[in-house]
Amino acid sequence: MRIDAVLAAAYDRLEGVSDTPQLDAQLLLCHLLQKPRSFLYTWPDKPLAEAERRQFEALLSRRHSGEPVAHLIGEREFWSLPLAVNPSTLIPRPDTESLVEYVLSLPMAEDARVVDLGTGTGAIALALASERPKWRLHAVDRMAEAVALARRNRDALGLTVEIEQSDWYDALQGLRFDVIVSNPPYIEQDDPHLSRGDVRFEPLSALVAAEDGLADIIHIVENGRLFLNDGGTVILEHGYRQGQAVREIFTRFGYQEVGTGQDLAGRDRYSFGRWNAASKES
Template sequence: MTLDALVARAARRLLEAGSPSARLDAEVLLCHVLGVDRTWLYTWGDRQVPVFERARFEALLAARAAGQPVAYLTGEREFWGLRLSTSPHTLIPRPDTERLVEAALAHGASPRGRLLDLGTGTGAIALAFASERPGWSVVGTDRSPEAVALARHNAERLAIGNVDFRAGDWFTALDHEESGERFALIVSNPPYIAADDPHLRQGDLRFEPASALVAAEQGLADLRQLVVEARAHLVPGGWLLLEHGHGQGKAVRDALADAGYGEVATLRDLGGNDRVSLGRHVEGGTGGGRS
């Protein structure tokens, strides 16, 4: 069977299984097995597929048809032009989160500074920012030791040296001696899905760690906690930037305003949905937040 025929048949199978990106999934999995890129696949589509590689492809295809995420099957996902290793211990980096990176770069335009990425997972946000701002010192924290190990692996693999990954729940991984560590930018893509959200039973979300997806208070608990606690770790004039669900913009803006942040705003993603809310640490702000 030729490459073209194998991909076409695989795409039909995945489409019947409910994949929203059946053709792309089939191509990515076959490229992974063959160790080639998609351009090669298009160029040499009339070639025959060796028996061993076809068997490996069929096994991955069956797993994908059962719902397993492509990023877990291949062990990698591209984000901000960086090829990141992935694992079931972390969320799969998604294009929508690049909006958070764009916002961080816009508010971190100076040649030097410090950025903190809370709940770093694969390290996607921290590594994307660090790759664009080599003069900055970037810290990423995650309560999962497996996630921290993976983020460190990605940093080494990409030869990005201005980032430090630490294990700890939110701010607990930081140095709290004397005045503690402070940052010009604090960013996070925290859990923000409500426990009863039907999307948790659909697509890739079924296989991703629930601890990185679900938050109490209809998905707002962690967002509100970060709003309150971040003030103690921002330099005067520093910015807090939070990714959230498309229906949570107003609630996050209210939390930021109640906590005394200034210049509160919400940014939209390419789909026109509320995606990132932000505020600036104002000295003498009221502090406190909504419960």
């Protein structure tokens, strides 16, 4: 069968299963053929070998059952960086790029020190390193598998980030940062979205938090005061309905200039607070 015919059938098969059936099918076929997407448009009449067609069908079946495209091809782009992914971490999402944009907008020294807590694939830290190579960047994750993956991505991209295993701040004793950034678990334990879509194939430990999804956010904000330089900032991703609750957490622990930023869809996506050492702690 020709490429265009194979793709047309794949689009129909994934319709209703994926929000982006055409993109999914194209990415899977490009991965199989080891070709860029432009190849599909340049050579639509090229026939697939029988072995290629069978392999493509196998990938489609797995996608039809809900497996994320990123897991099937082993990669997801974030901040224009190709990042290896696997089931041990969250798949980087475009909404998280809003955190990167905010951090880059902050007025900081050329050698600012920044840490990414719960780094997963390393997405946030590596995006920052690609834009600010002179920053002293650190990234930590509790899971050894995630640390190994983040280091693999760092080395493949040739970027400089210190990556180590740590349960939040545990391995960072004695260090101080100008920015603490994190995309922590923030979904409630009984959220119905956990049984839908790609998240079914992602680690619950990276998604779910106690106290209505706020437990890890509270921990990061409360203890961040011990790891920030005077005037340093904490920036946290959260659910689009959690903005007010997260701002209240920052205020409770004495942060100033507290606010919330939006993602590409205009929904509340991250909140931040600035720590002043002279502030009265709660």
